[in-house]
Amino acid sequence: MIRAEDIQQLFGSQLARIENTSLRENVVKAWVIGCQRGGYENVDQLLAMPFTLLTDCRGVTFVEHTIAVTEGSIGLAKAQHEAYRSMPYVIDMDRLIAGALLHDVGKLVEIQQDGSGGFVKSRNGKCMRHPISGTVIAAEAGLPDEVLNIIACHAKEGEGRPQVVETVLIHLADFATFDPLVMKAKGSLIE
Numbered sequence: 001m002i003r004a005e006d007i008q009q010l011f012g013s014q015l016a017r018i019e020n021t022s023l024r025e026n027v028v029k030a031w032v033i034g035c036q037r038g039g040y041e042n043v044d045q046l047l048a049m050p051f052t053l054l055t056d057c058r059g060v061t062f063v064e065h066t067i068a069v070t071e072g073s074i075g076l077a078k079a080q081h082e083a084y085r086s087m088p089y090v091i092d093m094d095r096l097i098a099g100a101l102l103h104d105v106g107k108l109v110e111i112q113q114d115g116s117g118g119f120v121k122s123r124n125g126k127c128m129r130h131p132i133s134g135t136v137i138a139a140e141a142g143l144p145d146e147v148l149n150i151i152a153c154h155a156k157e158g159e160g161r162p163q164v165v166e167t168v169l170i171h172l173a174d175f176a177t178f179d180p181l182v183m184k185a186k187g188s189l190i191e
């Protein structure tokens with residue numbers, strides 16, 4: 001079973017930057033619920049999970065993707081905080097980091113281990129995409145509605161929908177990791 005301490009170890013550097021203790025604990029709780037529902041019994045199984053089945057990940061794992069998107073969205077927020085004399089809107093860093101760590105938590109149940117080292121779409125994944133299943137898991141773990149907006153609206157489900165500003169930043173950080181892989185697979189990434 002994957003425990004809270006395992007999640008704290010995987011995302012220690014990012015979790016440490018969430019100031020609100022109960023928010024931080026609920027992020028960990030959502031990950032533990034997701035791992036349990038997804039049938040992950042140990043960290044090695046979790047570390048083997050690819051970040052998507054939609055394109056060739058070229059070895060990038062789900063955990064690496066989550067860290068890259070979290071750090072990327074923190075970077076986008078930092079860029080505006082440092083460049084602007086005055087912020088035109090408030091970026092809530094706690095919400096940003098919590099939402100980024102959880103944006104894909106639904107993938108833990110959308111994708112499943114096939115028993116021979118591979119990963120396939122699960123029954124749950126056929127019924128709903130990870131923005132929906134992730135929102136359900138995070139709601140169960142007690143995350144606030146604004147973090148649920150991030151999870152629910154970070155991908156195409158959120159196009160044209162009302163969003164907190166943190167959703168916008170996380171969406172862009174997410175696609176900054178996804179689009180180059182898709183382009184590389186299609187031969188349209190100039191290298």
Ligand SMILES: [Fe+2]
Pocket residue numbers: 065069103104174
């Ligand atoms: Fe993602």
